[in-house]
Amino acid sequence: MSLVEKFMIDGQYEKLLVANQLDPKKVLQIAKLPRDTFAHQHLKLTEQEYFALINAIETLANDPLFATKLVASDDIETFSPPIFAAYCSKNGYQFLKRLAQYKKLIGPVIYELTSQQDVVTVTLTTFSAKEILPPFFVKSEFAFMMHLISSATNQKIKPVKITATFQDDSVALIEYYGVHFEFASSNTITFKLTDLLFPFTTENTSMLEYLEPELKKKLAELAVDESYAKRVRTALVELLPRGKAAIGAIAQSLGVSKRTLQRKLKSENTSFQQQLTATREMLAKNYLLNDTLTPDDIAFLLAYQETNSFLRAFNAWTGMSAQKYRQEKS
Structure with a gap:
């Protein structure tokens, strides 16, 4: 749908x-x-x-x-x-x-x-x-x-x-x-x-x-989104803070195989990587509203191995640094 x-x-x-x-x-x-x-x-x-x-x-x-x-x-x-x-x-x-x-x-x-x-x-x-x-x-x-x-x-x-x-x-x-x-x-x-x-x-x-x-x-x-994309995003919100960002872990949590999940997402004109990126961006913007969370903390909560990987990704998503985004929203 x-x-x-x-x-x-x-x-x-x-x-x-x-x-x-x-x-x-x-x-x-x-x-x-x-x-x-x-x-x-x-x-x-x-x-x-x-x-x-x-x-x-x-x-x-x-x-x-x-x-x-x-x-x-x-x-x-x-x-x-x-x-x-x-x-x-x-x-x-x-x-x-x-x-x-x-x-x-x-x-x-x-x-x-x-x-x-x-x-x-x-x-x-x-x-x-x-x-x-x-x-x-x-x-x-x-x-x-x-x-x-x-x-x-x-x-x-x-x-x-x-x-x-x-x-x-x-x-x-x-x-x-x-x-x-x-x-x-x-x-x-x-x-x-x-x-x-x-x-x-x-x-x-x-x-x-x-x-x-x-x-x-x-x-x-109503054409309500009961799609696999929505299910993937919901699972990611729960699993990313546990360090799980791989499609295999998400597929397992949804009770389907990795191949089935990929096929379902493709039929909805999206991909696992697109859903992962969108979810990380949404969560990052939320986390940056909390002044007590450092970039290291946020990178960990988003299941990034390195803080710099998160900072580069955020700049690519929004066209600004995480620090500037936090300053604008404070």
């Missing part, structure tokens, strides 16, 4: 910005989007445009807790049918499962749910290896989950663990989320299963019966 080229963004975005004292025109100007973007009832943005919009909001907000305030806006649960459908669920666990199922309808992000013993973890990933999830977006998604689960259960639900591809140790943020943001190669939030089993006071089976057929129809129409 091919990648989703554009994502449907709800037209209420403009109202949400105004309600939080942000000028929509300035947001669009910074994001370099057309002036009439918000004039459409349903906005269609590419992945790059979507994250440009998010970054513009963060630039104007200038508030470490703005992401949490944005998702706490009145009636945020009615912002779009996929969100409202999830809000009508039986409990927090079903809520997260529905978000994982429908989130791709309203934004270029994938929710991956994993359950282990008494906890449930949600991992946020992008559709392509080229795009990095902006820190503001990650914080708002985590706050969004917490806010709606707490609101629907009348309980103060907080995670037991958060990992992120960036660092933010602000006191206000830690007080809000209840935990530190642990630096890692992926963006995850973990909840106690018992917290997710509190019943939702907003459960509405009749509304779900009305909404879900149309949502499932839209899902069926």
Whole structure:
């Protein structure tokens, strides 16, 4: 299947910005989007445009807790049918499962749910290896989950663990989320299963019966990337920090032979080397946002044998040195 080229963004975005004292025109100007973007009832943005919009909001907000305030806006649960459908669920666990199922309808992000013993973890990933999830977006998604689960259960639900591809140790943020943001190669939030089993006071089976057929129809129409390229990138994110960058190791993790993997990737007009390069570039840009990581550390995390190999590669990817990239993003 091919990648989703554009994502449907709800037209209420403009109202949400105004309600939080942000000028929509300035947001669009910074994001370099057309002036009439918000004039459409349903906005269609590419992945790059979507994250440009998010970054513009963060630039104007200038508030470490703005992401949490944005998702706490009145009636945020009615912002779009996929969100409202999830809000009508039986409990927090079903809520997260529905978000994982429908989130791709309203934004270029994938929710991956994993359950282990008494906890449930949600991992946020992008559709392509080229795009990095902006820190503001990650914080708002985590706050969004917490806010709606707490609101629907009348309980103060907080995670037991958060990992992120960036660092933010602000006191206000830690007080809000209840935990530190642990630096890692992926963006995850973990909840106690018992917290997710509190019943939702907003459960509405009749509304779900009305909404879900149309949502499932839209899902069926989406060309979601379930390709081998996506599977390779996911495996690389996990295995590169362990020093495994060879196609044989990735093929083994996916349960296929090296030859089969090469054939599958070729049928998708890509190669293992292209996916390895794209994943390393994405991770390198994330790691450079962390001032405590040295070039040696980053080279190790990307499974390079020598630091100079990483530095040369980064220059080839971006046209600038790793040091200059870090300075521009700091």
